[in-house]
Amino acid sequence: MQEGTKRQQTRTEGERPEEQLALRESALAVTAEGVTISDPSQPDNPIIYANAGFERLTGYSIDDVVGRNCRFLQGPDTDTATVQRIRDAIKNEEERTVQLLNYRKNGTPFWNRLSITPLRNAAGEVTHFVGVQSDITDQKRAEEALRQVNKQLESANERMARDLEAAAEIQRSLLPSSAPDIPGVTFSWAFRPCDELAGDILNVGPLDSGHIALYVIDVSGHGVASALFAVTLCRLLSVIPGESSLFAPDEEEPSGHRIVKPARVAEKLNRQFPFDPRTRQYFTMLYGVLDLETHQFHYVSAGQAGPVFVPQQGQPVDLTSSGFPIGLLSSAEYEERVVALAPGDRLYLVTDGITEAENEQGQEFGMAHFLGAIDRMRNLPLDEANHELIREVESWCGNVGMRDDASILACQISSEKA
Numbered sequence: 001m002q003e004g005t006k007r008q009q010t011r012t013e014g015e016r017p018e019e020q021l022a023l024r025e026s027a028l029a030v031t032a033e034g035v036t037i038s039d040p041s042q043p044d045n046p047i048i049y050a051n052a053g054f055e056r057l058t059g060y061s062i063d064d065v066v067g068r069n070c071r072f073l074q075g076p077d078t079d080t081a082t083v084q085r086i087r088d089a090i091k092n093e094e095e096r097t098v099q100l101l102n103y104r105k106n107g108t109p110f111w112n113r114l115s116i117t118p119l120r121n122a123a124g125e126v127t128h129f130v131g132v133q134s135d136i137t138d139q140k141r142a143e144e145a146l147r148q149v150n151k152q153l154e155s156a157n158e159r160m161a162r163d164l165e166a167a168a169e170i171q172r173s174l175l176p177s178s179a180p181d182i183p184g185v186t187f188s189w190a191f192r193p194c195d196e197l198a199g200d201i202l203n204v205g206p207l208d209s210g211h212i213a214l215y216v217i218d219v220s221g222h223g224v225a226s227a228l229f230a231v232t233l234c235r236l237l238s239v240i241p242g243e244s245s246l247f248a249p250d251e252e253e254p255s256g257h258r259i260v261k262p263a264r265v266a267e268k269l270n271r272q273f274p275f276d277p278r279t280r281q282y283f284t285m286l287y288g289v290l291d292l293e294t295h296q297f298h299y300v301s302a303g304q305a306g307p308v309f310v311p312q313q314g315q316p317v318d319l320t321s322s323g324f325p326i327g328l329l330s331s332a333e334y335e336e337r338v339v340a341l342a343p344g345d346r347l348y349l350v351t352d353g354i355t356e357a358e359n360e361q362g363q364e365f366g367m368a369h370f371l372g373a374i375d376r377m378r379n380l381p382l383d384e385a386n387h388e389l390i391r392e393v394e395s396w397c398g399n400v401g402m403r404d405d406a407s408i409l410a411c412q413i414s415s416e417k418a
């Protein structure tokens with residue numbers, strides 16, 4: 001910067017020196033900030049000037065202050081490390097801004113944003129320090145309130161995460177704990193929730209010594225509401241007679257109950273869960289019963305793709321099936337279908353989280369792709385094939401990740417009959 005410009009900055013045009021001084025004095029008097037000047041050439045670097053703003057801020061009069069070191073504003077809760085930073089700055093003749101707790105003359109504390117700047121003479125020696133004090137108590141209070149709110153939010157968040165984890169654990173415990181041990185038939189499943197809590201459920205279990213129930217269910221949405229609904233359904237579709245919709249009382253049977261046909265199960269559930277506009281929840285279901293004698297699979301689809309049939313010799317086929325999702329249409333009717341499995345055949349039940357999984361370009365994984373993947377994995381053991389399938393869908397989704405729960409339930413008839 002040129003000398004001329006510098007001079008203009010420190011002079012007020014057209015005013016006489018004494019008028020300029022008075023102008024600066026009144027400017028300093030009206031500023032809200034405290035302005036102080038100390039003289040380091042005197043013992044203990046005392047204040048030699050304080051403006052009216054300083055008096056207003058601290059309650060000390062100019063007479064109280066002049067001749068004293070400004071540390072008298074400090075008190076029991078003033079942070080000693082911050083005072084040390086001021087001390088270092090003065091010693092090193094550096095500019096510094098700190099925030100520290102100070103006390104007014106009447107003893108009330110206030111937060112002071114203090115900046116200290118050394119003033120140098122033409123030879124570059126420090127002759128004075130200028131201190132500017134601002135009351136930032138309100139800002140500090142707001143910051144503290146924000147910190148408290150954040151802390152509360154954090155602990156509420158932690159509590160919710162713990163609750164979700166506990167709920168997810170309960171939900172995992174509803175998955176079949178082990179595959180039914182049936183000679184000649186292998187069962188396997190893979191379950192991949194997209195959130196902590198899933199809206200998908202699946203199960204495989206014996207209805208009696210000759211029949212195995214298999215289902216995959218996809219409750220609309222995912223998260224807490226869907227998971228709660230899924231847990232309710234899990235109870236209603238229990239393979240233990242009692243309140244299960246899979247059985248009906250029958251006095252003619254020695255057990256006192258009979259197995260309900262899949263299409264009737266869908267109809268019963270559809271009556272039990274009419275569409276509720278408050279929750280807007282419904283679910284899709286693929287439910288079937290495998291007859292262990294004939295290896296026929298009787299199934300019903302309610303709003304889901306049919307099972308995928310993988311004959312030992314031949315291409316996988318999507319046994320397309322139709323039927324309204326449960327809870328959407330009170331008059332919906334459900335049709336039972338059957339597929340006969342031969343030794344070496346596989347059958348897959350999947351939710352749409354697999355076929356409708358989208359990649360970064362918004363393209364769906366699709367049924368054709370799924371059939372191709374199943375075909376490629378047909379020589380892998382069922383368990384391995386299932387996990388590979390999920391892995392393949394995950395890598396299809398890439399960075400966008402899976403946005404829906406995905407469930408696969410599969411069974412295979414052994415090549416050699418037991």
Ligand SMILES: Cc1cc2nc3c(=O)[nH]c(=O)nc-3n(C[C@H](O)[C@H](O)[C@H](O)COP(=O)(O)O)c2cc1C
Pocket residue numbers: 036037038045069070071073074083084086087090100102112114116129130131132133
């Ligand atoms: C111009 C000037 C203004 C100051 N204003 C304050 C102040 O408002 N509040 C405060 O706590 N300390 C203030 N100080 C700092 C103290 O005067 C002192 O330098 C600090 O406590 C560290 O030194 P000590 O260890 O000798 O106390 C100021 C210092 C100077 C030079």
